[in-house]
Amino acid sequence: MSEDEIILSELSDDELVQQMHDDLYDGLKEEIEEGTTILLDRGWAPYDVLTKALVEGMRIVGEDFRDGILFVPEVLLSANAMKAGMAILRPLLAETGAPKLGKMVIGTVKGDIHDIGKNLVGMMMEGAGFDVVDIGINNPVENYLEAIDEHEPDIIGMSALLTTTMPYMKVVIDTMKEKGIRDDYVVLVGGAPLNEEFGMAVGADAYCRDAAVAVETAKEFMKRKHNSMASAG
Amino acid sequence: MSSPDISTNPLSELLAKKGVLLADGATGTNLFAMGLESGEAPELWNEDAPEKIVKLHQDFVDAGSDIILTNSFGGTRHRLKLHHAQDRAFALNKRAAEIARQVADNAGRPVIVAGSVGPTGELLVPLGALTYEDAVDAFVEQIEGLKAGGADVAWIETMSAPDEIRAAAEAAAKCGMPYTYTGSFDTAGKTMMGLHPKDIHNVTNEMEQAPLAVGANCGVGASDILASLLDMKEANPDGTIIVKGNCGIPEFRGSEIHYSGTPPLMAEYVRLAMDAGATIIGGCCGTSCDHLRAMREAIDTHQKTEKPSLDDIREKIGPLRNKTAGDGTEAPKRERRGRRRA
Numbered sequence A: 001m002s003e004d005e006i007i008l009s010e011l012s013d014d015e016l017v018q019q020m021h022d023d024l025y026d027g028l029k030e031e032i033e034e035g036t037t038i039l040l041d042r043g044w045a046p047y048d049v050l051t052k053a054l055v056e057g058m059r060i061v062g063e064d065f066r067d068g069i070l071f072v073p074e075v076l077l078s079a080n081a082m083k084a085g086m087a088i089l090r091p092l093l094a095e096t097g098a099p100k101l102g103k104m105v106i107g108t109v110k111g112d113i114h115d116i117g118k119n120l121v122g123m124m125m126e127g128a129g130f131d132v133v134d135i136g137i138n139n140p141v142e143n144y145l146e147a148i149d150e151h152e153p154d155i156i157g158m159s160a161l162l163t164t165t166m167p168y169m170k171v172v173i174d175t176m177k178e179k180g181i182r183d184d185y186v187v188l189v190g191g192a193p194l195n196e197e198f199g200m201a202v203g204a205d206a207y208c209r210d211a212a213v214a215v216e217t218a219k220e221f222m223k224r225k226h227n228s229m230a231s232a233g
Numbered sequence B: 001m002s003s004p005d006i007s008t009n010p011l012s013e014l015l016a017k018k019g020v021l022l023a024d025g026a027t028g029t030n031l032f033a034m035g036l037e038s039g040e041a042p043e044l045w046n047e048d049a050p051e052k053i054v055k056l057h058q059d060f061v062d063a064g065s066d067i068i069l070t071n072s073f074g075g076t077r078h079r080l081k082l083h084h085a086q087d088r089a090f091a092l093n094k095r096a097a098e099i100a101r102q103v104a105d106n107a108g109r110p111v112i113v114a115g116s117v118g119p120t121g122e123l124l125v126p127l128g129a130l131t132y133e134d135a136v137d138a139f140v141e142q143i144e145g146l147k148a149g150g151a152d153v154a155w156i157e158t159m160s161a162p163d164e165i166r167a168a169a170e171a172a173a174k175c176g177m178p179y180t181y182t183g184s185f186d187t188a189g190k191t192m193m194g195l196h197p198k199d200i201h202n203v204t205n206e207m208e209q210a211p212l213a214v215g216a217n218c219g220v221g222a223s224d225i226l227a228s229l230l231d232m233k234e235a236n237p238d239g240t241i242i243v244k245g246n247c248g249i250p251e252f253r254g255s256e257i258h259y260s261g262t263p264p265l266m267a268e269y270v271r272l273a274m275d276a277g278a279t280i281i282g283g284c285c286g287t288s289c290d291h292l293r294a295m296r297e298a299i300d301t302h303q304k305t306e307k308p309s310l311d312d313i314r315e316k317i318g319p320l321r322n323k324t325a326g327d328g329t330e331a332p333k334r335e336r337r338g339r340r341r342a
Helices: A013-025 A029-041 A046-066 A072-096 A116-127 A141-151 A168-178 A196-202 A211-232 B010-018 B028-033 B042-048 B050-062 B077-083 B086-105 B132-148 B162-174 B197-202 B222-235 B263-275 B289-301 B310-317
Strands: A103-108 A131-134 A155-159 A186-190 B067-069 B112-117 B153-159 B179-183 B213-218 B241-245 B250-253 B256-259 B280-283
Touching (some): A029 A072, A046 A211, A103 A141, A116 A131, A116 A186, A116 A211, A141 A155, A155 A168, A155 A211, A186 A211, B010 B112, B028 B042, B042 B086, B050 B067, B050 B289, B067 B086, B077 B086, B077 B132, B086 B132, B153 B213, B197 B222, B213 B280, B222 B241, B222 B263, B241 B263, B263 B289, B280 B289
Parallel strands (some): A155 A186, B112 B153, B153 B179, B179 B213, B213 B241
Antiparallel strands (some): B250 B256
16 A cells, blocks of 8 residues: 555544545445444534535535436445445434435336336435335336335335336326325436436426436425425414 | 358348448337337247237338347346246247248348347446356347347347446357447436447457447437447447437327437438448337338438538437537546545
8 A cells, every 4th residue: 555545534524524525436335434433433423424424425426427427337336335334324313313305215117127227316315315215126006006105205216227118107107196196296207218308298297317316306396395384384 | 169250141241232221110119009018028029929020020121121120129038037038038039030030031132130139137247246157148048049040140239338248249259140239328428337439349359259330229319329420430430330229209199109200300310320431220219110211211312421510410300418428538527635546
C-alpha cells in the first residue's frame, strides 16, 4: 500500500462522510461497513449515518447514472456497498423508530425475468429511506394484489424489460381499477422499452426512466400525499 | 475447434451477391397481433401453434426479407425456466429453426435462417450469480438445437453485457456455427451495461472465430439506432454492420399497443442506414410487413449517397430519445479525495 493510503478512523467526521460518498461511488463495500461503524462508535444517530453518509452518497451515484456517466455495473457495486452499510443500520433504525418515507411493493411483471432495473430501484429506494417489499420476478396480477393486502404499501412499482411483457402493466392497473383500489396507491412503472407516454397510457402515475428518477418521483408523490392529508385533516 | 470457412457461409455469400440485405421485422409484437398473451413465452408456440410461426416467417419472406430470425429469442434454459420449459430448450430451439428453414427453403430465392439468441436475463459473475462457463453451456444447448433444426447462423441479439456476448459467441464456435451479434443501445446511447457503440467491434477480439457481422438492434427508436450506427461505422469503416431498429416508440391506442413509425418513415430509416454504411438492415419491435415492404423497396431503389449527419437524421426521422453516447471526456469529473483503487 502506498503512503497516501487513507485511514478512515483518523478522518474528522466531515472528512469521513465525504470519503464515504467517494467509497460508495467506487462500490467499496468493506470501507462502507467500516465507515458506518466508526460513525456509530462516535455517537452518531443511526438515522444521521443513513441520511448524511449513505443516502447522500447514493444520491450522487444516482445523478451520475441518470446523466449517463455511470452504468449498471458501477451502480450495482455502489448499491451493494450501500446494502452492507444498511445491514448494520437496519436493526438500530428499527430500535430508534427512525422516520420512514413510505412503503413500496416492487416486482417485475409476468413473463419477465429481468430484475436488474427492479433491484436497482429497490436498493435506491431503500437507501433513500423507503420500506421496500420486493416480490421478485414473473408476477401475475394476483401477486401484486396479495402484496397490496399484506403489506399495505403507499407505492406499487412495476418493471418490464421486454416489449412482450410491458403491456402486462396495463393488466395489473386495469385490475386495480376494477377492484376500485387504483387511486389508493401511487403506481410507478419503469423498464428500457417504456417511455412517458406509455406510462400514461397504461394508467400509471409516472414513468421513471431510471432508479434515480424513481426515488425523486416517489419522494415527490409522498410529499403531495402528506400535504393533501394535512389539508384534509 | 475448427473455424468454419467464413467465405462459404450462406449469409456472407448472399451479402456478397446482393450488397445490402433486408432482415425481418418484429417477432414479439407481431405475435401479439396473432393472439399471444402478454407474459406468455413466444417460444412455446413453436410446438403449440407452429402454423402461426410459419405465417410470421412467410409474411416476412413475402414482404421481401432476405433473412428471417427464428422464434427462439428467449430460448435459453434460464428464460424458459420461467415457463417451466427449461428442459425443453434443445427441442424448442430445434423446432424454431425447422419451422423457419421450411419457409426459407420454399421461398424460391435464397433466404437466410438466422437462429435468434437473446440474453439469459441473468447477470454474470461478479455482478450476478451466473458463471461464464454456465452461460456458455446454456447458449451451447440453445445453439445446438438451432443448428440441428437447420439455422445458417447464430444471431446473437439485444445484448447489453460484453461478457454475455462473448459467452454466446464462444458457444456458437463450439457448435461450429458462424455468428453475428448486436447490442441494444438503450441507456444514454450505450448499452445498459455501458458498452459504447464504437466498442461493439472489439467484444470478441480475443476469440479465434470472428463474427460475420456486428451491430445494433432494438434500443429506443429509429433515430437513436442511426446515431449508434454513425459511431459504429466511424470506429470500423470496413466492418459489416447490422441495424435492426424499433419502429418508432411504443404507444397504447385503446388497449392495443402501437409503434409510432410509419412505412414511409421506416423507408427513410433504411435509406439513411444505407448511406451510413449498414449492409444488413431490418426492423425490431413494432415492425410489421407493411413496414418491411416499404423497406424492401427502399433497399431496391436507393442509390447510396454520402453519410448523413446527426442533424440529417433528426430532420428526416425525428428527435433522438436519448442523448448520444459520450466518449467519456466531456463528463464532468467528480472532485475526489484520496485514491483507493486504480
